Amino acid sequence: xxxxxKELSNHMFWADGIVWEVVLKQPERxxxxxxxxxxxxxxxxxxxxxxxxxxxxxxxxxxxEFQSLNEIAKWGLVxxxxxxxxxxxxxxxxxxxxxxxxxAKHLNEKLGKPAGPSSLTQQILQVVLHSTYHRxxxxxxxxxxxxxxxxxxxxxxxxxxxxxxxxxxxxx
Amino acid sequence: MTxxxxxxxxxxxxxxxxxxxxxxxxxxxxxxxxxxxxxxSSIRDTMAHIFVSEWTWLQRRQCKxxxxxxDWSVKPSIKVLIEKVNEIELERRNFLSGLDDDxxxxxxxxxxxxxxxxxxxxxxLFLHLVNHSSYHRGQLATLFRxxxxxxxxxxxxxxxxxxxxxx
Numbered sequence: 001x002x003x004x005x006k007e008l009s010n011h012m013f014w015a016d017g018i019v020w021e022v023v024l025k026q027p028e029r030x031x032x033x034x035x036x037x038x039x040x041x042x043x044x045x046x047x048x049x050x051x052x053x054x055x056x057x058x059x060x061x062x063x064x065e066f067q068s069l070n071e072i073a074k075w076g077l078v079x080x081x082x083x084x085x086x087x088x089x090x091x092x093x094x095x096x097x098x099x100x101x102x103x104a105k106h107l108n109e110k111l112g113k114p115a116g117p118s119s120l121t122q123q124i125l126q127v128v129l130h131s132t133y134h135r136x137x138x139x140x141x142x143x144x145x146x147x148x149x150x151x152x153x154x155x156x157x158x159x160x161x162x163x164x165x166x167x168x169x170x171x172x
Numbered sequence: 173m174t175x176x177x178x179x180x181x182x183x184x185x186x187x188x189x190x191x192x193x194x195x196x197x198x199x200x201x202x203x204x205x206x207x208x209x210x211x212x213s214s215i216r217d218t219m220a221h222i223f224v225s226e227w228t229w230l231q232r233r234q235c236k237x238x239x240x241x242x243d244w245s246v247k248p249s250i251k252v253l254i255e256k257v258n259e260i261e262l263e264r265r266n267f268l269s270g271l272d273d274d275x276x277x278x279x280x281x282x283x284x285x286x287x288x289x290x291x292x293x294x295x296x297l298f299l300h301l302v303n304h305s306s307y308h309r310g311q312l313a314t315l316f317r318x319x320x321x322x323x324x325x326x327x328x329x330x331x332x333x334x335x336x337x338x339x
Contacts, residue, residue, distance in 0.1 A: 004173040008299065116333040125181075126329040129306045133326075136310030144209050152307070155300035158292060 001121050002092050008128045008154075009087050010162060013080045015152040016042070017165035019135055019142075020073045024169040028145045029069055035141045036069060042134045043076040049127050050083055052099060053120065073170040080165070095121045173295055175271040181302045182268055184331045186261055189305065191324035192219070192312060193257060196250055203319050204250055212308075215315050219253055220245050222308045227260050229301045232282035233294060234267065240285065 023029055023039065030036075040063045051058045066072045098117045118126075132152075139149030157163070196204060196215065204216050212218040224245040231238050244252050276295040283289055292300075306326075313323035 001173050001177060004295070004299065008303075011303075116335075118329060118332050122332050123329065126327060126332075129303065129328050132303050132306045133310035133313075136307040137314045140209075140211070140311055140314050143211065149211070153300065154303040155292070155296065158296055158300070159290070 001095055002090060005090070005095065005121065005124055006087055007162075009083065009124070010165075011154050011157050012128050012131050013084070013165035014157055014163055015135060015165075016076060016080065016131065017167040017170075018150040019138055019152065020076070020170055021166070021168045022142055022147055022150050023069060023138065024073065026142065026145055026147045032141060032145060035138065035145075036066075036072070037063065038134055038138050038141070039069065039072050039076075040066065042131050042138075043072060043079055045130055046076070046079050046083070046127055049123055050079060050086065052101060053086060053123070054082075058102060070171050073167070074172065077167055077170055077172075090120075095119065095124075099123055173276060174273050175268075175276060178271065178276065178295070178298050179268050181298070182264065183335075184328055185302050185305055187331050187334075188309060188326035189222070189257065189261075191326055192309065193254060195316070195321065195324060197254065199250065199321075201250075203321070205247075206319065208315055208318055211311065215312065215319070216247065216250075216253075218308055218312050218315060220248050222305050222312075223253065223257055223260060225304055225308075226264070226301060227256070228285070229297055230260060230264050230267065233280060233297055235280065235282075237283040238285070239283070239287070 020039075023035070044061070047061075048058050061075070066075070097120050099120050101118070101123075135152060139152070142149040196219070199215070205214050207213045212221045224241050227242065228238055242256075244256055248256065276293065276298070278294050279291055280294055280297060281289065281291045309326055316323040
């Protein structure tokens, strides 16, 4: 599964990057609360899981800490750089390992039942599909504010020979 | 990647689609067809796109390349959509049940609806589709909220928890 996890992760890096490229060109972007919330949510979840996988406490950053969308984009790019290091260091055995999620206690209380265990593979797939799901919502807003959302299909990425994410327009 | 892992991902995909089907079963026609600005402009058209894509890629995986979308894909009623979803899922389950690990690396040649030829491994086609359906369910969730409907939770991690009987 390691090769496929790397492939899906490279696609996620590219897809997040081209969505940011289009978002940052939209004149109305900074006035759109929902757009900011969605982009923050994508990278917030990515960062939270990465903290878990590095066995670090979750470093929560409130949305109000980001003064502009570019700051969220930079945060997302930092995530992807750290994530790449993490992925490159993985092996099949680690992927099968069960990783405890810190918010399981909260879930247990909410559900009245213990939350089930999940492997690292399952958690990475969760992050990949979660990002895809919300990227669609970001693209919908891009269309609503007059932009043309980018095509982010996995198969399109393969057809175009798996380009590297460029994150054009993100000011470091 | 193994055939079992693909089967599990498609079990998830079916579970997530069903959650939306359960909601639209009781939806009135007006909300189902109401036009809203999106890449597919209503709940009906977005769902039709999800399931036409699932049908089309399923055909391609079986080395059949449709040259046009099926007739039912144009403005399907809720009843027709549900019937087709059930047919697609049954056909896909049958296909998946005979899948082994080696088959995932098999190169599949196909034609797009435009006639353009393509070739990918079976595994790539499987990964594409599960990602594609997740993407458009994300759009559906927004359409639901715009119509003051509560979208179901379809996170993969929730599926794993439910599967293990812990939710």
